Amino acid sequence: MNEDNNLQYWLEMLRSPDINDRIVAVKTLQHLGDEETINALIIALKDEHLTVKKIAISALWEIANPVAIPALIECLSSSDTDIRAEAASALSELITQDELLLLLDKLQSNDVNLQLNILVLLRKIHDIQCLPYVLPFLESKNPELREAAVTTLRYINQLEKCPQALNLIFDREASVRRAAALTLEHLQDAEVMTILCQALTNDSDWQVRRNAAKSLAIHENHQAISALETALNDEHWQVRKSAAQALQKIPNIQVMPRLIQALTDEYADVRKEAVIALGNLAHPDAINPLQQALDDPDREVSIQAQRAIQKTQANKNFLP
Structure with a gap:
């Protein structure tokens, strides 16, 4: 059996109603691991069985050909956590600037899982062109999307001011406030110092207070002295530690x-x-x-x- 016929054989096996046949086929294609198997593996991504899908994702990850990126992005909408995680891991290594427009297009879908993963992938690209697409998520009703979006802002090159991000440090969800406190480390809006000092001394969540202290250490601004001095009395030791570290800088x-x-x-x-x-x-x-x-x-x-x-x-x- 020549190579083309051999590949055709495994492709037919992928269409078998027997799941064991399909698993054997996709494992064989993974073992072959060459460019000729890519189309067959992309077909396997649509299999109804999670094991077949997961092996196909791993194989495409190993081959690392960007032609598979659109199909892998579709896997980010999967209802299965493992499939989404495997696809996201593969894409984090495969994604480049070349896929920016594709990612921005997919970000406008209504699938929360897809949106969350795209927001994370955009951190690999760092492009300021992402900003108008990320900003709407800062006001999302979904706290996971707000957290992911405010975190992504940290990775965008040349972003110095972002008024829309500032109020997230007062978000009702602690996870969003934690992320926002770290993002403010990178911003130069006039209100940043005041807001960070407020979070450091008043927030009910110790991780928000700690993150605010960490950001104040980066800013190295004497305006923060009084708030950091107060934080040396914080009830949580990690906040006290971070306040002392910030005071080393100023x-x-x-x-x-x-x-x-x-x-x-x-x-x-x-x-x-x-x-x-x-x-x-x-x-x-x-x-x-x-x-x-x-x-x-x-x-x-x-x-x-x-x-x-x-x-x-x-x-x-x-x-x-």
Whole structure:
């Protein structure tokens, strides 16, 4: 049997009413793994049995020919979670700028699963042309779509301002607020600092507060000092840790007393970040507290305390 006849044989097997025949056929096509099998594997994507579909997706992923991309995109509408996940994984490696218009076209469908996956795939392309297509999803009634859209904004090149994204940090769904807090790290709208400070000090969800602190660390703006100082008293240790990390970026003598208090925090991670922040202040009044931190039960804290002391003593403004 020559190669063409061999391929035709397995193609006929894919049409068999017996599921075992179809599984054998698609596995064989996967094993052959060459360009000639692509059309047959695309046909297998329409099989009613999930096993056949999944093997076909994996095979097309391995062959990595972009001709299969439109068919794989259709799999993102599948009612089966595994099929959608497998297709999304394959597409995340196959998608390029060349498929941008195709993705934007599919984004306008009414299928939520397809829309969610397209929003994620657009993060691979980073193109500012995506923006007008993503913005409507910020107002979607579906919180998953709002979260996916505000996250995708982080990946769009040259995006500095996006007023439509700002209010999502006050969204009724915590998952959306968490995503928005991280996205605001990338935006330069005039209100960003005020909104992040509000989220840091007032949001009921500790992950939103932590994410707000992380974004404030990126902005390195002294306008955030008071909010970060307040956050050093937050009930959740990860928020306190992130606040101390942000204060390392914007040293300010105002927060030194609170940073010194943080040296007795019950969590070593918080104590370590407070020590580093005090080292960046390089103020002589921090020497004694830092010397006490040399005896901290956590070795990393004591190591960082030694470095902070050396940094303070090396400061040209330090007078012993």
